Amino acid sequence: MLKHFFSHICVVLLVTYIYFTFELARAIDTRSVFKGTLGYDALTSLPFWVELLKFIFFLCSISIVCAVVTLRFSNSLHKLTSKWLSQGSCDFLSVITFSFIILTLSSFTFPNLHFSSIELKKNETLIYVVAAIFMAVVLYGIKKRELTLLLIFCGILFSPNIKFNKNNKVHKITTHPNIVILSIDSLNISDINSENTPFISSFIQKNTYLPNTYTSNARTFPSWVSILTGLYPVNSGARLNLTDFKRLNTQTLITHKLKKRGYTTIYAQDERRFNNIGKRYGFDAVVGPPATALEFLLAKLVDIPHIALFSNYTVIGNIAPYYVYNRANWKTYQPQNFNEQIISTIENQSGPIFVAAHFTLPHWPYKYKESYSSKGIEDKYFDMLRIADKQVQDLYDYMNTSGFLDNSMLFLISDHGESFGRDKDGVFTLSEINTRTLGHGTNIMSLTQYKTLNAFESTFKCQALTAIDRQVNYSLADLSPTILSCLGEKNVSQFDGQVFSKVDKDRFIPLESSLKPLFDANGNINESVTINKNLKMYKVNSLGQLVFKEEKYQDAVNSKQFGGIQGTLMVSIMENQQVFITDMNTQQAILFDKSHLHSEKTQHLLEKTLQYFSRNLSIQDNEIQENKLSE
Structure with missing residues (x-):
């Protein structure tokens, strides 16, 4: 019996290995990843190996589960046929049938996976019939102990994903206001309208909107460091994405100042590949995938069908976090799951809370699990804007109905804009220079890359948020000094940013570009070449x-x-x-x-x-x- 069980594990592991090798080779040239000092750094890093071992454990666990199911089916089928079918034939049928079900389920759930099939999706009735027969055979003659183990496993896997209705009011009003920054990645403010962004459009009409707000560096990491430190990139040290923490000036981080006032600090972002902000930046809790080198590689393997089907269960996040709430894995990314994890994290905290949440769907490649590749690049972008707008609205509605905003300051921003090479994405010049470069951070003369959303509402009375001049220029670096001024901070001269109500009309805001990705002929980023x-x-x-x-x-x-x-x-x-x-x-x-x-x-x-x-x-x-x- 034990030998038979191990043979099933070996078969499943072999199938997984074939998938694994194919996906790894298809996704990226591993020779280029692990050659030279980069590979040496990775292989001599203890956290790298710990994360890799956790992934191997995750892979083996899934393989064992699959092996148990196929073994159970094989043995039951052998009994049902009165041993007319040989054990080997039953084993073969169990693997083939189970593989068919897995491929079909993954095609239904995640239609953009490499191994998903439109033809399999067309046979919906067939898959239900096959799955029902398969489960009936698996459960045939099941012993009480086996049934107990099955229920325990299902309980562990599914229970964290079950949501219960909560009371409308769950947050108590505190002396200090809750502080919320909701941010949308790559939001071109000229594309804000009732069709693309109905919630954002409504929000800026009802509340204070500062239309002339700029980021000094149109990339996510430098922008967010400016938000959190109140410093321009030259002084914060964050001149490029993935800047080493040792180069940064973290003395003015708002998180440290808030924690001294009793705040719990939460940072949430559904893709952290180029923005490794985390607990070292003063956050008590971080929601989202890990900001590690291994995530770049292992996240590619979500195309493996049985890995994909497990990818959105909360419990998997503790073992393989790069498969949960990770927009970089757009083929399996489900926006509502990321929101639910933010809400769960908020509800596990007490006292005044600072929440900074960043939604990255409008960032390239402008896709998620239900995207269709036949659309043009702008249409894909607008689709992602609508979904991100809905994500922000849903989180806002939760905060509003739960009492979280009864005493609060809420800022709705973007980290930078996005250019599609349209006339409105650049300035006119008689020179032959191209001012309408694609992307963000690629051309400082493309103002739609550097203009950002900046609007706020406050139920907390604060002089710094009143008498606002909407015509002057603002910076994302203004958020920290403004928030701290509302909390009684006197020494705001330490910041490059200025308090909203005291912004100098003739202020100087520096701008700088960043590294340029390589684009293909269709305007898409050529990921592998870049x-x-x-x-x-x-x-x-x-x-x-x-x-x-x-x-x-x-x-x-x-x-x-x-x-x-x-x-x-x-x-x-x-x-x-x-x-x-x-x-x-x-x-x-x-x-x-x-x-x-x-x-x-x-x-x-x-x-x-x-x-x-x-x-x-x-x-x-x-x-x-x-x-x-x-x-």
Whole structure:
């Protein structure tokens, strides 16, 4: 009997290994991942091995479950046929039938998996009949002890996913207000309307909306570090995604200041590959997949059917967290599950709570488990906007009905915008330079990449949130000093950001680009080429996280575009050292020519920009000459 059982485990493991090898080879060139120092860093990192062993345990556990089911079916079928069918024939039928059911169920549940089949989905009646017969055979003659073990297993697997109705009011009002930041990734604010974003549109109409808000770096990690520290990237140290924690200035983190006031801090994000913010940033709880190097690799294997079917059970998150609430695994990502985990985390806390939740569906590749590949890239983006808008609305509705917002400050923001190369995504210039580059953080002259959503409502009375001038320029770095000012913080001069009610009309907001991904002819990011090109810039740190190499960092920063905004003027210094002046009212840019007269404001803004980024620029004011397009 034991030998028979192990033979079934071996068969299941063999099938899993074949899937595993195929998916690994299809997903990414593993030779490029593990060659050189990156592979050495990974293989010498203890957290990397701990996570890998947990995955192996997860894989073996699933294989054992599958082996038990097929073994039970085989033995029962052998008895039912009065041993007319040989044990070997029953074993063969059990594996074939079980594989058919798994493939069909995964096709129904996750239609975008590589092994999902449209043809299997068409035979809905057949699969129900086959599954019913299979389960009847499995349960035939089952012993009481076996039935007890089956019920215990099902209880462990399914119980965390069962939701119970809760009282309408579950949160008590505290002295300090609850603080909420709800953020949408890659939100082009020009696409906010009642069709794409009905909740956001309604929210900004009913509450205070600051339409001229900018991020200094249109990438998620630098933007969120600015939000949490109140500092621009030059001073926070977060100039690029996956910046090593050691480079950062964390002295002004709002989380540390809030915790001193008795707050519980929660951070939630459904994809953390390029934003490794976590507990080291002062958060008590983190919701979402791990921000580790191994996640990049193992998450690809969700295409394996029996792994995919287990991927959205809460209990699996403790063993294989890269398969639960992970938008990077868009083929199995279910938006409502991420919301439910945020709510569950909030309800397990007490006292005043700070919640920062970031929703990444509008980020490339603009897909989730029910997406259809036949749509164009913009239509996919709009679909994801609608779903993310619904996610935010559902979380807001929960907070509102549960009493969480009875004494609160809630900020609705985006980390950056998104460009699709449309006319509205750039500025007009007679130069041949392209100001409508795709993506975000790729071109500082594409203002839709750098303009962000910034709206708020507050049931907590605060002077910093009143008498707001909607016409001046705001920064994401303004959130921390504004929130802390509402809580009585006196020393807000330590921040680059300013309190909303005291923003200087002539303030200077620096801008900088980031590394550019590689796009294909259809405007999609070429993931494998981009990864393989940039792998040499990263290493795996002692926590098993992918971080930018120190020796590569400064050169990458110096290769950026730099600029600044003041009033309605913007200065842009491009990679080829051409300088453009943009009138943001008219959306027109001119190539700077020092031989011509420019306004005092223009000269001052240029000097300020050159001075601010002097450590990164190879040109100075007295070296700027007329730039010819041929240069």
